[in-house]
Amino acid sequence: MKLATIRTTDGTRAVRLDGDRLVDLGYADLGELFAEADWQDRAAAASGASRPVEGADFAPVVPNPSKIICVGHNYTNHIKEMGRELPDYPTLFPKFADTLLGAGDDIVKPAETDALDWEVELAVVIGRAVRRADEQRAADAIAGFTVMNDISARDWQFRTIEWTQGKIWEASTPVGPYVVTPDEVGGVRPSLEVRTVVDGQVMQHDDTGTLLFDPVFLVQYISTVTTLRPGDIIATGTPAGVGNARDPKVFLRPGNTVVTEISGLGTCTNRVVEA
Numbered sequence: 232m233k234l235a236t237i238r239t240t241d242g243t244r245a246v247r248l249d250g251d252r253l254v255d256l257g258y259a260d261l262g263e264l265f266a267e268a269d270w271q272d273r274a275a276a277a278s279g280a281s282r283p284v285e286g287a288d289f290a291p292v293v294p295n296p297s298k299i300i301c302v303g304h305n306y307t308n309h310i311k312e313m314g315r316e317l318p319d320y321p322t323l324f325p326k327f328a329d330t331l332l333g334a335g336d337d338i339v340k341p342a343e344t345d346a347l348d349w350e351v352e353l354a355v356v357i358g359r360a361v362r363r364a365d366e367q368r369a370a371d372a373i374a375g376f377t378v379m380n381d382i383s384a385r386d387w388q389f390r391t392i393e394w395t396q397g398k399i400w401e402a403s404t405p406v407g408p409y410v411v412t413p414d415e416v417g418g419v420r421p422s423l424e425v426r427t428v429v430d431g432q433v434m435q436h437d438d439t440g441t442l443l444f445d446p447v448f449l450v451q452y453i454s455t456v457t458t459l460r461p462g463d464i465i466a467t468g469t470p471a472g473v474g475n476a477r478d479p480k481v482f483l484r485p486g487n488t489v490v491t492e493i494s495g496l497g498t499c500t501n502r503v504v505e506a
Contacts, residue, residue, distance in 0.1 A: 232274055233409040234375070236260040238288040238333070247274055248409065253287055255279030261410060262293040262462030265358050265374055271412075289408040291331035292377050293356065293462040299326035300453050301381060301398065305443050305468025312476040321444045321452055324395050326404060326466075334407035334499040338382060340485055341400055342506045346385035347483040350469035351427040351491040353439045354379040355446045356410045357463040361454045369450035370419045372459065375410040376446075378499050379466050380491040385475045385482070405491070405499040406464070416495045420445045424494040425470060430487055437470030439493070
């Protein structure tokens with residue numbers, strides 16, 4: 232299934248993609264749906280009102296997750312371009328719900344940064360609560376996958392050895408348009424093409440099969456530290472090709488269009504606009 236949260240005149244609605252129609256699932260958003268123990272059956276059986284997918288206003292797939300955990304340095308090529316050693320453990324940092332944007336929303340460039348960068352990421356969406364998960368429970372907890380663009384203010388990110396302040400700018404992180412269940416993309420360790428295109432130029436191109444720490448391992452590892460709850464999001468890291476690692480460096484400016492896409496999952500297409 233391909234599931235989404237859309238904005239309507241009556242608020243947000245959780246929907247399922249059927250051909251060129253979006254079928255209402257009876258919930259305000261996917262976070263509310265995933266809180267149901269039998270959400271898969273409910274989503275598959277729903278037969279609510281439908282509307283055309285064309286022109287739909289996609290909200291963040293889960294507008295208010297309890298937590299967003301991001302992984303740094305998880306593609307070998309990107310680790311090398313940043314001049315670092317391969318890590319023994321995942322590098323983790325948080326985002327917050329108010330960083331999230333819809334798949335087609337504008338990215339408003341903060342006036343305080345001149346180093347706004349792109350990062351296409353496979354994002355894992357959690358479908359059931361897990362703590363200290365073994366491999367099977369970790370796999371079972373994955374509701375599906377979506378696209379994230381972890382927009383980063385590099386000049387703020389590297390002010391200190393801690394990255395968080397460069398990663399949590401309000402309304403900076405497109406995520407969506409769909410949560411796609413694992414059965415549609417080859418399972419819980421999918422091998423999917425990932426790309427970033429800025430104004431028609433390919434900037435990043437890799438495959439999620441080359442992740443150093445795969446989605447199941449990340450659910451196991453993170454759930455050791457904290458309970459992962461339905462609707463929580465894990466961003467699995469970005470491949471080589473970020474603007475900060477180029478010579479000369481390249482950053483996003485108002486007027487740019489940045490497209491982050493993952494095969495089988497969909498595309499975030501976002502204009503960069505002046506604050």
